[in-house]
Amino acid sequence: MLKILFVGTPADTIPNHEKLDFGQAVALTHELELTYRNEQREAAAEFFVIGKDGLDLYKGAFNFGSYDYPNIYHQIKDKATKIRVDKEKQADKLFLLEQIEKLTPEEFKKEETIDRTLINVDKDRISRLKKWQRVAIYSLAAALGAGLLLLGISHSLQKAQYEEALEEGRGIVSQQEEIIETYEYGLLGEEAEFLKSLEAKDELTESQKRILANLYLEKNEFEKAVQIMEDTVYVETLLLKNPQLAKEEKIKKINAFNQLYPTNEARFDLAYFEGDYELMMNLPSINMTVERSEMKTYGLLKLGKVEEAKVELNNNNSEELKQKVDSYEVLTAEIKTLETNLADAKKASKKDDKAIKGINAELKKKKNELATL
Numbered sequence: 013m014l015k016i017l018f019v020g021t022p023a024d025t026i027p028n029h030e031k032l033d034f035g036q037a038v039a040l041t042h043e044l045e046l047t048y049r050n051e052q053r054e055a056a057a058e059f060f061v062i063g064k065d066g067l068d069l070y071k072g073a074f075n076f077g078s079y080d081y082p083n084i085y086h087q088i089k090d091k092a093t094k095i096r097v098d099k100e101k102q103a104d105k106l107f108l109l110e111q112i113e114k115l116t117p118e119e120f121k122k123e124e125t126i127d128r129t130l131i132n133v134d135k136d137r138i139s140r141l142k143k144w145q146r147v148a149i150y151s152l153a154a155a156l157g158a159g160l161l162l163l164g165i166s167h168s169l170q171k172a173q174y175e176e177a178l179e180e181g182r183g184i185v186s187q188q189e190e191i192i193e194t195y196e197y198g199l200l201g202e203e204a205e206f207l208k209s210l211e212a213k214d215e216l217t218e219s220q221k222r223i224l225a226n227l228y229l230e231k232n233e234f235e236k237a238v239q240i241m242e243d244t245v246y247v248e249t250l251l252l253k254n255p256q257l258a259k260e261e262k263i264k265k266i267n268a269f270n271q272l273y274p275t276n277e278a279r280f281d282l283a284y285f286e287g288d289y290e291l292m293m294n295l296p297s298i299n300m301t302v303e304r305s306e307m308k309t310y311g312l313l314k315l316g317k318v319e320e321a322k323v324e325l326n327n328n329n330s331e332e333l334k335q336k337v338d339s340y341e342v343l344t345a346e347i348k349t350l351e352t353n354l355a356d357a358k359k360a361s362k363k364d365d366k367a368i369k370g371i372n373a374e375l376k377k378k379k380n381e382l383a384t385l
Contacts, residue, residue: 022055048077244273
């Protein structure tokens with residue numbers, strides 16, 4: 013059971029220096045974050061995640077009203093997943109991720125699709141656009157980088173860039189005009205102009221960097237994407253997580269990227285797509301995101317390592333994979349029973365050919381179900 017201890021919280025809503033249950037702390041930070049957003053103010057507080065042995069598993073600072081995260085569940089999931097740890101500490105990291113998934117109420121797990129550069133934009137300024145175009149503005153960054161919150165970003169850098177972009181040397185109105193103009197290029201389908209407008213900026217927010225990197229990846233300009241993000245594993249994971257890419261296109265791009273920037277993560281991802289589960293399990297030092305944990309769970313299941321798959325399932329809590337594991341166990345038990353019945357039927361002094369044929373047909377059916385699981 014995890015506990016949370018806060019230091020320096022800005023309101024009576026969250027008690028300081030008091031160990032709170034993790035689920036309670038998630039709810040309280042969610043409530044205070046929304047309050048501060050509505051009041052348009054910010055404040056920060058430190059927090060510590062304490063394990064059952066009393067040791068700190070994680071230490072961080074939550075910035076209320078910043079729009080960075082809706083609650084501490086999302087921050088810890090984001091930041092902790094990105095942190096690379098020694099092999100000895102990998103178990104602690106996965107334990108932390110497993111526990112926050114178990115202890116967080118489902119209502120607080122919903123991902124946000126906010127692009128922070130648009131938070132203060134006057135919505136009337138874009139009223140002349142069609143509804144689908146307005147929707148495109150707010151979903152553009154999220155659509156290109158869906159699920160990437162698991163990779164994490166640096167809050168201090170993002171905050172500094174955001175404040176500088178909004179405040180240094182410019183008025184609010186002119187800044188809004190610039191933001192709207194930039195995103196209009198993208199939503200109106202003028203990709204070349206959109207790309208040019210981002211490349212022309214002296215500094216980019218983390219959201220804009222991801223958008224630009226994805227635009228480069230779309231054009232197979234891998235070197236530029238790596239130059240922007242400064243992390244080859246991160247960029248390769250952008251390809252893996254991109255929901256806009258069909259499977260074959262995704263494999264093709266990851267293969268091409270891996271030729272230039274070979275990583276074990278890319279080999280792991282490609283092995284999964286190619287069904288080479290033995291290779292997956294033998295690659296060392298993989299940056300194990302929740303999605304890769306799901307891939308590993310499935311790989312173990314396909315190799316027949318059910319107990320290991322169950323253990324890995326604890327690190328991602330995928331309901332779909334849980335059902336597959338349950339189905340696998342049921343099917344293997346049914347196949348074993350049918351094989352025993354078939355052997356007995358064949359040994360019988362008076363063979364029943366009709367019964368044997370029926371058992372064979374059922375056995376074939378169950379084996380096919382197992383193979384396609």
